[in-house]
Amino acid sequence: MTTYIIRRLLMLIPVLIGMTLITFSIVHLIPGNPAQVILGEAATADAIAQLEERMGLNEPYFVQYGQYILNLLQGDLGTSLRSNTEISKEIVPYIAATFELTFFAMLFAVIVGVNAGIISAWKQNSWFDFLAMLFALIGVSMPVFWLALMEQWIFAQELGWLPAHGRQDSRDPIAPITHLYVLDSLIHLDFARTITVLKHLVLPSIALGTIPMAIIARMTRSSMLEVMQSDYIRTVRAKGSGQFLVIYKHALKNAMIPVLTVIGLQTGVLLGGAILTETIFSWPGIGRYVYEAINYRDYPVIQSGILVIAFIFVMINLLVDILYKKLDPRIKY
Amino acid sequence: MDVLLLVIYIMASNEINILLKLKGVKDMRFRLTLLAALFLAFLLVLAACSGDGSADPEDVEDDTTETEESPTEEEAEEEETAASGEKVLVFARGGDSESLDPGSTTDGESSRVTQQVLEGLITFDKESFDLKPALAHDWEVSDDGLKYTFYLEEGVTFHDGTPFNAEAVKINFERWADPEHEYAFTDDGYVYSMYGTMFGGYKGDPGHVIEEINVVNDYEIEFILNQPLGFFLQNMGMSYFAITSPAALEEYGPNINENPVGTGPFKFVSWTKDDSIVLEKFEDYRIEGLPKLDRVIFEVIPDNAARLVALRSGEIDIMDGLNPDDAAGVETEEDLVLLTRAENNIGYLGFNTQKEPLDIKEVRQAINYAIDKQAIADALYAGYATTAKNPLPPGYLGYNDDVEPYEYDPDKARELLAEAGFPDGMELELWTMPVARPYMPDPETVAQIVQNNLAEVGIDVTIVREEWAPYLEKTSQGEHQLYMLGWSGTNGDPDYFLSSLLHGSNAGTSNREFYQNDEVDELLDAAKRAVDQDERAELYAQAQEIIAEDSPMVTLVHSTPVMATSSRVVDYVPHPSTSESLAEVDLVD
Amino acid sequence: MRQPILEVEGLKKYYPIQGGIFGKTVGEVKAVDDVSFYVREGEILGIVGESGCGKSTMGKAILRLIEPTEGEIKFEGQDITELPSEDMRKLRRDMQIIFQDPYASLNPRHTVEKIISEPLLVHGMKSKAERKKRVRELLEVVGLSAYHASRYPHQFSGGQRQRIGIARALANNPKLIICDEPVSALDVSVQSQILNLMGDLRDEFNLTYIFIAHDLSVVKHISDRVGVMYLGRMVELADKDDLYEDPKHPYTQALLSAVPEPDPDIKKERIILEGDVPSPANPPAGCAFHTRCPFAMDICSKVRPELEPAGDGRFVACHLYHGEQ
């Protein structure tokens, strides 16, 4: 197990190097002079030259890359061109915001998805099964932005139940510690604020979690149906176990193995690609950080952002693989 | 509710154990309870909020005082305001500030905030670019236009408590002018591009106009120029040249961009990137009774629709960047107020006047007649734009209202084309911008309208598309025939529009028309040097006359940005420069 | 006595076991470990053994469907172990295989016609009419009807599918057919049909079979000679009557005694072996069977017995018979 983790971590090195190379290349292959893009229509030749020098663009490509890697090895992610701030410092709240949103979105997706899948499989071909799978089908094919806007319109504008944007009540912001506001408010023992923060999480979590929820529900259902056919489930029933034990102990644990892959994959996707949701709900997450950086051609941020996302993605995959081992003792590393 | 119960019931099963084997927490039941509690909280919130509309922590604490009648959203807001006695204004915009060090950025979203925290020597009037005293209560200009003396307000302190004086002004200007200055932070990537643009470069550059800065006494300071600069005072009104506390520069160093310290009505409190910037009332503000608000929060809501939802639900008070299409709806809503900002830009269709057949004036004029500007304004801005006859927005110094506009007249266009020797029309390339700008929110549609308009007069237009950076580079190198672009004002001076776009010396950079008219150049140069504003106005008016006749560009529209506020907001006046002080703004019930 | 059609010498198939941080090979599974034998033309050689003894792997390695690790395989005197794949492909018309699960080995989306005519086409029968004729012929031969040609595998019963599998194998008039558990998935009443069919075909076409199965009765019924495998090695090889009436190797003895016979009158002394077959990744030193052998001696745990002649053309790998020599 330990050797496996070490091996996986070692494998991370070439992956990350490849990742940096690809992002570095792509970013530099975007047509046009980045300094020109940043400065826009009012740019003077002097200003462009100045910015080029500052960005190190007048150095040869491989020198730039070498410098970048060298800095990276020292834990220096570089400085944002846009804000002139160290990225390693600046990126933390973004990661925290994304992490918090992803956590709740996946919590929603897993709890609702898994249970809907279980009940669907349990009561196969019942009205619940039919409805749940219909919703799941709609869920997978629904555009996120549409769902998000609908949520805002209904729950924020028309009903006024839940806030439509942001991570907290903007009139009364929190003093951040971990930048995970739920956690922060608990640390402050400010439970009223915890509720406020949770309220802000509801709509974006549902918007973001709906697709994974639908995928998980479908996956759980088919996985459960398959497992329910298996010999060992028959054995459990022959032992005289009740339906609940059969489903929630034996069937579920076995059925979760393929579902876990989906959960891991979806978590990765959410962590990296929630730009739309983050934009619509004004959620200052990593997706928007990178997106804004792309608009601005803020190279160091783009590179670091993608690198961080890739790193998180790989780590989640590793975590999933470790969880596999926990779920399925047959898996050997 | 049944479904909810079902979900909770199933939650209490051990699936969670399987999913999240939290290491170290031995007891399964504990783990379960923990997660169940978390989820229950989540659900309770859902349930609780459906009870009444209140979202405020204060209300939750004051649960006991709740009346039978559940308050509406507005009433809840009032309660909150009354209870805390604080007036908090939330201003939502589409993007975050880049930097809170005003000199080192050209970003409009940055000045929107720095405007509240820092002040310059002069400021602009509420709705125009007319000058008004700020940190300097008075000023004098020598007759030759080479010496400007400013008399500073006395007894003003920075937010950090240090006194504001002439030395502070000098340090700020030297910081921008001299890359070697100890507070220039050049090594940390600081560039003061607006200073370079407005004052002709930096210390040692041949075009740099500020020769020296003399501190006469604590409250009197002289700027000695090496050549007259007609818009020197106009520059001083720009938010980019606001004065930072030297003590803060010393304290924060390169981190000054996240810790602005000025003399403005609001103090900087905190900044969460891409989320919010919190400012609070500066109690010792130099003007008695101001500011009226206790806190101002600038919040980023990137999506226009979401921002409007937030405004409607009372989460924010002012929103910038309303979709023109939504404006009509907002106007009818009782709780909202629709505001427009004065025009401060120009969207145009430029000719490469050096290229055949656009080097023929009649052809350019013909195209000008052929394009239906009103149709573009209506199609793109829902009417929140005015058709343009000058490159300069109306309301600017020297705006020439006597210029005869090119009315939409295809017959005349055909006539002129025939006159110019093109009775059978011609073929032209139109370069189309790949990005949306405030002055050109939908370039693709504009290109199509232009294409159709010109087809009517026999001009066959091919649309050319390029990425943004190559687009800018190639048009500045003159590869185009027709192209689209625009220009936004900064310091409210006509020079920034007319010289940049049409002065012969700028051909090949910002003058992508490659327009070269010595008479115009002379007029613009004279106006730049002149000190008397009336004289300048006259010169610019003349220049516009000639430009209109030469028709180097089809001036399409000046867009009028629309925004909306809650009806509780009073005395908020949008400024054409896109940033305005919120010192006098108030919230009423 | 007829000439050997197939000679196998020192055949080995090892699978590497990977481990450690860098995935190095840390061991080997010796699926087939140094097996030698020959098959005469027209003969049926039965191979028996329990699961995991390597009998199937050996069958596939002979056809080079799995590349052997080591050893020599001579078919009609020609060494085929080093043959280039193109030549090997040509040779495969003479060497065919029938699998255990007839359903899994037939493409469910192809008609029987297509399934059987494919090997014909591959080996150069270009004329469509000719192929059609041959398919009809083959179906008759295996006891199906010509009209079955247009059907799909799922429309057949297990026994019929196995007949299709046999027809396919017979398509190009092979000389040698390796039968890998051909009847173990079939019901008793169908199994006897297939066994009879295979016997008839052998006589009719002068075929040679290597018949791999775990069912001792079946192997006895069809084979001329029988080899017994244990943990990748051949432990005994003899004419079937000799082997079944007088098994020499203690493993063969135990195996035979363990078979339950459907005759309540037979009361045999059953040798119950203790424990399980050891893992082929880590076989016991010396004789692989010594851990379970009731007659194990000191030498058995140290020296590996070779498969040596024990009179009457039989071979045994056991120290009981070679010790005294």
Next chain:
Amino acid sequence: MSEVILELKKLSTHFFTDQGEIPAVDQVSFRVHRGEVVGVVGESGSGKSVTSLSVLKLIPDPPGKIVSGSILYKGEDLAQATEKRMKNIRGNEISMIFQEPMTSLDPVFTIGNQMREAIRIHQKVSKKAANERAIEMLKLVGIPRAEDIINEYPHQLSGGMRQRVMIAMAMSSDPSLLIADEPTTALDVTIQAQILDLMKKINQEEQTSILLITHDLGVVADICDRVVVMYAGQVVEQGTTREILKDPQHPYTQGLIRSLPKLRGKEEKLYTIPGTVLRPKKDHVGCRFAPRCEFAFERCFKENPELYDLGEGRESRCFLHAEREGKRLEDATTNT
């Protein structure tokens, strides 16, 4: 004869599929006495497994359903029993083991976990006590290192070991009846011998009745007291093991025995039953075996024969008995 533990009376289990109603088990009746080992023999599709699953009502519903008949366990009709009662019966009064030891244990729980679960469902004992009981049972079925094995996962054990675990689990509540559905089919012969030995031992020592489902007549000969032969969902013959194997009455049983390759002696050609096993159909007319039967005559295709009582529990479903009986009667009348 000793007490009847299980008696099936005209049990019918049908499957309702897209292809229509399939009478997988059709009017099956037989008894199992205390301490007796009864074998149910048949080829695939004969309904023997469905019969065994029906006893514990483990038929997946839908599509399967017990449509008629009764399952009398110690006089109580399980066909009418509630699911709650069945939970109490399963693994407690009647245990069951299956063909595939490789897949019949839940791969993600330890042996101990699964065994303790089985024990604690029916016995109110502490975890610790259940654990002790599990170890005791593992030792009883001859598992070495039971204390270690209990913490291992199924995949760490061989097939034979897993089947022992299954048996240990099945026996942990001292059931009166053990249903073994092809318990040794997936095992090697040497391991099969071990498991059969173990089952014999359990039968003798615990007086547990065993209902053994198998297709292997060798296994039947080895362990069973009585045999029920099934074909296409129906019982075609039953009797003592010796009677069935030595003197089969039904043409199917005869053919089955004759078509087996023998381990001893010589034979040139195997006897074959022509054709393939009939898939049971509702509204089938005539004897189900008739299309493959070499003795079939006209009546066999028109009527479904009854089970003929041949005395002392022997039964056979064939018109030949009627013929013979008739002939005997005829003979008797002519003789007198």
